[in-house]
Amino acid sequence: MPVPAPNLYPDFNTLRLSHVCLNVSDLARSRRFYTEILGFQVTHESDTHVYLRAMEERGHHCVILQASDRPGTVEMLGFKTFDEADLDRADVYFKARGRPTQWVERPYQGRTLRTSDNIGIPLEFYHRMDRLPPIHQQYALYRGVKPLRIDHFNVFSSNVDDSVAFYSDFGFRVTEYTEDEKTGRLWAAWMHRKGGVHDMAFTNGSGPRLHHVAFWVPTPLNIIDLLDLMATTGHVANIERGPGRHGISNAFFLYILDPDGHRIEIYCSDYQTVDPDLEPIRWDLTDPQRQTLWGAAAPRSWFEHGTEFVGAEVRASELDASPIIAP
Amino acid sequence: MPVPAPNLYPDFNTLRLSHVCLNVSDLARSRRFYTEILGFQVTHESDTHVYLRAMEERGHHCVILQASDRPGTVEMLGFKTFDEADLDRADVYFKARGRPTQWVERPYQGRTLRTSDNIGIPLEFYHRMDRLPPIHQQYALYRGVKPLRIDHFNVFSSNVDDSVAFYSDFGFRVTEYTEDEKTGRLWAAWMHRKGGVHDMAFTNGSGPRLHHVAFWVPTPLNIIDLLDLMATTGHVANIERGPGRHGISNAFFLYILDPDGHRIEIYCSDYQTVDPDLEPIRWDLTDPQRQTLWGAAAPRSWFEHGTEFVGAEVRASELDASPIIAP
Amino acid sequence: MPVPAPNLYPDFNTLRLSHVCLNVSDLARSRRFYTEILGFQVTHESDTHVYLRAMEERGHHCVILQASDRPGTVEMLGFKTFDEADLDRADVYFKARGRPTQWVERPYQGRTLRTSDNIGIPLEFYHRMDRLPPIHQQYALYRGVKPLRIDHFNVFSSNVDDSVAFYSDFGFRVTEYTEDEKTGRLWAAWMHRKGGVHDMAFTNGSGPRLHHVAFWVPTPLNIIDLLDLMATTGHVANIERGPGRHGISNAFFLYILDPDGHRIEIYCSDYQTVDPDLEPIRWDLTDPQRQTLWGAAAPRSWFEHGTEFVGAEVRASELDASPIIAP
Amino acid sequence: MPVPAPNLYPDFNTLRLSHVCLNVSDLARSRRFYTEILGFQVTHESDTHVYLRAMEERGHHCVILQASDRPGTVEMLGFKTFDEADLDRADVYFKARGRPTQWVERPYQGRTLRTSDNIGIPLEFYHRMDRLPPIHQQYALYRGVKPLRIDHFNVFSSNVDDSVAFYSDFGFRVTEYTEDEKTGRLWAAWMHRKGGVHDMAFTNGSGPRLHHVAFWVPTPLNIIDLLDLMATTGHVANIERGPGRHGISNAFFLYILDPDGHRIEIYCSDYQTVDPDLEPIRWDLTDPQRQTLWGAAAPRSWFEHGTEFVGAEVRASELDASPIIAP
CATH class of the missing domain: 3.10.180.10 (2,3-Dihydroxybiphenyl 1,2-Dioxygenase, domain 1)
Known part of the structure; x- marks a missing residue:
């Protein structure tokens, strides 16, 4: 492993x-x-x-x-x-x-x-x-997708093995990961601190770049509401992928792009990971259901687009990018 | 019109x-x-x-x-x-x-x-x-997607204008339709008898062939449950399109294929159409949101695959099929 | 019968x-x-x-x-x-x-x-x-409980047998009813024209008075949203009964009172009744699940409070009111 | 405080x-x-x-x-x-x-x-x-209310101040509490270790007795499904309270009794509490919405019934029990 x-x-x-x-x-x-x-x-x-x-x-x-x-x-x-x-x-x-x-x-x-x-x-x-004072029971304030909290970051790394080792050193724990069987190297990994599937995830690609920041919502119906709202307020082009269920993390997800191209994931349904002896779940790079349990392919942009960090030089991935984009 | x-x-x-x-x-x-x-x-x-x-x-x-x-x-x-x-x-x-x-x-x-x-x-x-005796309150019997009732048929017709005229003659009423502006001909139409968006719909294509038969379920979450179930019981390849919302009919939908390729739509969220003076809603053939309000394209198979009727000769469509498949 | x-x-x-x-x-x-x-x-x-x-x-x-x-x-x-x-x-x-x-x-x-x-x-x-032009796909306009359409009236009648006979004469059809076994008389009846469980229902009581007018919403979660909103905007006293499921009609319901005491039912989950040979479902007056499938008793106000019709003289019920209020 | x-x-x-x-x-x-x-x-x-x-x-x-x-x-x-x-x-x-x-x-x-x-x-x-191997993606196994994980215990304590002090000493942190303003004593408190509203809660009453053990489910609709199932399989008498939303914890809840009278809470919708500087939320004993945000009173049994621990002697509460039962 x-x-x-x-x-x-x-x-x-x-x-x-x-x-x-x-x-x-x-x-x-x-x-x-x-x-x-x-x-x-x-x-x-x-x-x-x-x-x-x-x-x-x-x-x-x-x-x-x-x-x-x-x-x-x-x-x-x-x-x-x-x-x-x-x-x-x-x-x-x-x-x-x-x-x-x-x-x-x-x-x-x-x-x-x-x-x-x-x-x-x-x-x-x-x-x-x-x-600040609690507002979670001021229901008159709820709007849009009803975001409850920030959930995780996901970044492209040119060397996922190195990134995982670095964050592991200061206590981030892997919950799920994708392994390239041929090379034995990590393709992607999900790491947490707060007891969910992730605070931080790394995906192979030119990096560092932010793939997305994710927010937690109450139920899948809130995500459907957001889709209806975006689709009828001139934001249909900002919908990139979903709704769907990830194999990895079991999340019900939607990916959208903000007006500057920052990718936002709207998300619910992960699981509790506080056990220190939680066994990471391994996914094979050739298993298409790891990305979408239900089988629909992600658009090419989802694999390629990310937003750069100020002051950080982007380097090409050390691994071949083709496997995850193949149908 | x-x-x-x-x-x-x-x-x-x-x-x-x-x-x-x-x-x-x-x-x-x-x-x-x-x-x-x-x-x-x-x-x-x-x-x-x-x-x-x-x-x-x-x-x-x-x-x-x-x-x-x-x-x-x-x-x-x-x-x-x-x-x-x-x-x-x-x-x-x-x-x-x-x-x-x-x-x-x-x-x-x-x-x-x-x-x-x-x-x-x-x-x-x-x-x-x-x-038969009612079973809708025998909740121990509910399984799978919890189908409540048959909702509609959708068929390919080689001449939608003729099909609509034929069914209109014996009382089917159009609720929504797609018009090809250039030719002034119908591309597709949704017709009802029982007070919902449709009992019968016609889509331009080689026909007659059944595009799908649709069943009504209680909420979008039942459709998500079905996706999870199919994806983890060896039926991921039977999932063809969705979940999504149609512009036309406003339905929350999922399309699946049964083991012989019969297409099934799982469906909720249409609207009441009992008013005889209900104005049909017109959609432009060039509006991609008529098919998927949220913008995701349907797979090619969804436009092309249908199942033939016993004893009915299939004829090519009289209209050019390209418009609806174009991105 | x-x-x-x-x-x-x-x-x-x-x-x-x-x-x-x-x-x-x-x-x-x-x-x-x-x-x-x-x-x-x-x-x-x-x-x-x-x-x-x-x-x-x-x-x-x-x-x-x-x-x-x-x-x-x-x-x-x-x-x-x-x-x-x-x-x-x-x-x-x-x-x-x-x-x-x-x-x-x-x-x-x-x-x-x-x-x-x-x-x-x-x-x-x-x-x-x-x-008016359709607005059902203008999702930015949706607020509150997201009411989709008016669904039915429910009125107190001092003689339900007579009321049912009167409306039956001009085509209303009974879908479900409560019978008092001892007297063989109707206690309550649900009658429809448009193909759902009811357009009009009659309940035994001093009448005529309006018991409630009902509106249809997409899913039970919209009703939960309304409860949260009312409870935190100073309207907790306007919540009268629910949420719950009626045995009769299988409706997921909530009853609220408007600022003048008009009772509103928010409602989803009835069933299609267009078949002219649909057999009415009979409920026994002694079956508490006919009112609330899940068993919770309705508050006394729900049995007693109604709003009078202008110009209509209210008469006492001809039947004893005690059975439905008994625990 | x-x-x-x-x-x-x-x-x-x-x-x-x-x-x-x-x-x-x-x-x-x-x-x-x-x-x-x-x-x-x-x-x-x-x-x-x-x-x-x-x-x-x-x-x-x-x-x-x-x-x-x-x-x-x-x-x-x-x-x-x-x-x-x-x-x-x-x-x-x-x-x-x-x-x-x-x-x-x-x-x-x-x-x-x-x-x-x-x-x-x-x-x-x-x-x-x-x-054991993960089964959360074996959706064919899901049944009933689809319980995802154990969430918390709630016990009657004859002295909530003492209980809270005892658990606080070894690291349990208070997230919400009810204070009796007159006496300045705790009436009830919710304490956590794993980052949700509670692992352990204490309520004033004859104790120690278990009030309930709670399990987490995906959405409120699963709770509605359970109600329908229990109500139509001979378990309507096992439904004690709910569905509803607690003011405290913001949980969407249902309380049921198992065949031996053990109380089970089915639960979703609490919030993340990992911040060590999370301020506990104080509720007044006279605020009825702390128990049910939507206002419906709990049945008397819910305040009185609990199950004893083997070998633990039950002592009467040191506080007057009347306040929480008063309407």
Whole structure:
């Protein structure tokens, strides 16, 4: 098995993924898309930024829309640590691995450590974020797809084995993975911290690039509602793939593109993974049901399109890309 | 508008579509598919036939599976009339139009008139069918997709204008239609008797051939359940198209193929059409959302594959088939 | 069986129930309730009236809210006939039965016949109503419980046998009924014209009074959404009974009260009843599951509260009311 | 605030609740109820025991049915620790608090520590349990309510303040609670380890007694399916309360009683609680919506009935029980 044994006692405790900052060309247009179509709540906005949260979240933001002259790029991926001291331990940890670290100021957050992973993805760790009153029972506020919380990131990596080893070292655990039988190498892997199928997933491809950020919704019917809404409000071209069920993760999914091409997954139905002795599920690269349990092929764009991270150089995959696109 | 005015006072009263007889190669295999995967109830079976009903139906059968050396063909489409005298009036009516008629014996049915429509589709009209006790509240019997009732037939016609005129003459009313703007001819039409979007639909293509027979289920989640079940019981290749929402009819749909290639639509979400002054909804042939509101293209097989009617000669369409297949 | 044989060839053709006019004390407040909480669309409004339609309806109105100094009363129940001539035949018919008839002017409707039934319920028949463009695929307009169409009326009658006989005479057919075994009399009956379980139902009690008007919604989840919305917008006291499943009709239901005490049923899951030989389902008055399949008792208010019809004198029931309220 | 600060660094790491052992009078009858009605999978059975798991679980059992001459009592509540060493630390911990501990043999489990909490509830901690292959994508096995996993225990405690303090000491964190304003004492509290609203909840009442064990299902529609199934298979009397939405936890719930009176909650829709700085939500004892967001009162039995733990003496509550039963 090419999956490393989980590190159950990592040097610092990453609690969960937390938020993403997306660069956009037209802030007003993106705000409309994220609030009126998707249903996020605005928690702060200025001429340059819109902060959003989903309905069950009490932290200040899970998405930051940032007006930018590099729209369609990703500023960073944010993670919350278990406590403040974890930030200092993370600083030591990343420095020891030769990664750049710096303490940065971020609105609505406490101390924030900026670093990057082994392939250059900009990461920001914090412990404290402004806490807001619960709104999950203010049902008059629910709109669009009724997003409940941010669920996971999925990124293209030019070397999935290396990415998995890197995140495994600081405690991410693999729940499912795709193996290339011929080479014995990982094609893709799903890794978690918070007890679901993933906080972070890696897929083979030119990278680093963000494949998608995913949000959790209550039931498949909310996803059907979103499709109906998008299809009849001029957003049919923003629907990329789905609805369907992934073999991997068992998720009921829909993939859409925001106005700048950032890919969003709307998602429900994964499973609980808190057991440290949870056995990762292996999928064969030649099994088409791993992608879509129901058999429908994904469009080519889904395999090829991703959004670059600011400051991260994209490298070609070390593996042949053809297997996953073959019918 | 190429749609004829509805004939509100037809010569005889066709109440609704009723049942279909499908020729199959392996009766036991087909029985398993219709009962264990789809969830129909067997009401009678012999070495040569299996009679099935859906959960809210009180008539004896809505599907007859018939062992045949011509598997993948359709024996006939069945319709129920409002009363017995309608059968005699139908006999006069079809004779006057030069169609062959004969009185046939059919198990579990009263007097049955066999005839055929203008393009040769074999039709059988009856008024009385054995009535069975209600089972719609015996929830322990529900299985598979939980089919509630037969909903409609959809057939390829080589001349949709003629087919619509023929059925309109005896009272079928158009609810939605697709028009080829250049020629002013009908491309497809949906016609009803029982107060939903359709009992019978016609699509341009080599015909007559049955495109599909459709069954009604309670909610989209039953369709998702069926997809999960088929995908994990060796039937992934029987899933042809969907799930999705049609622009036309607003139906949430799934298309599957039975073991002999008969296409089944699983369906919910149409609307009430009992008003005689209901205005038909016109769709443009160039509007891709008429087929899939959400934009996903149908596979080529969905446009091309159909099952022939016993004894009916198939003729090529008089219109160019390319428009609906173009991306 | 105390149910009269259906009159399949009535003197005039009532197509379906159509609309209701409810007297309210505070038009603005009622408008908010029907649009923001329930999700109806306003099609016309003035200082004295608000006209509403549900999402799949093309007729101009299914509910008229009328500012009144007799709030909590019902102005009339409206029905659509199959054609114009049916109105004249209805005029003859009701006159022959000693009922008052008059031709009245109603906005957005053609010729309208006002009469009353055997126990004094004011009825209005029309054939033509202004037709509006379809909005059922304008998903951005959907709100609240996403009402699709008006489904039925349910009224208290002091003599259900007489009411059923009266409506049966002009073509309403019984689908389900409750019989008092000791007396052999009808306790309640559900009667239809349009092919569902009912357009009109009668329940034993002081009458005539409107028990409720019902609206059809897509799935049980829409009803759960409404409960969440009402419970968190100050309307928890307007929730009277449910959610639950009726034994009779198999409906998944919720009963709520509007700001003036008019009872609304939100409803899905009945079944098709177009067959003229459909056998009515008999329920025993002592079977508690006829009311709630799942066994929960209805609150006392549900058995006792109703809203009076303008101009109709209420008479006590001729039967003992205790059986249905007993635990 | 009467809620103790969470102990984020407890002496040993309890991962999650794991399983319950219920004493039953008729093992075959209980087996039928848990498999055919609820849909659990049998993983082992003998003349005296039936072991069950839910559909997404990989541990060998979440419910043990045990034939007993004390049916309707509970043998113990089971918890899984993060690692083996946690068991030894737990042994030290409970001994230091004067609780009895012993190492017991349990089939399909590794070393198991039996102890009891401050009010005498028998607890068993283990780390290793036999792991079984995943079945969550074998959709042909899904039946009944489609239970996915065990979710939480809820117990009556005669002193909720003490119970919360006891579990807080070893790391359980409060997510929501009900406070009696007059006395400043806790009336009820919900505490978690695994990142949902609760693994363990305490309610004021004669205790210790198990109020219920809860299982997670995919959507509210599965709960409606279960109601229909129970209501039409002779189990209507086993339906106690619901469906409804709790104010506390926001759960969509149903409470049923198994053949021996063990209360089962079927449940979906809580929220993620992994943040260590998650603020507990306070409910007032006088707010009826804390129990049922939609306002319907719970039956008296729900407040009074519970099942005793083997060997644990029941003591009367120290608080007046009237407030929660008052309308």
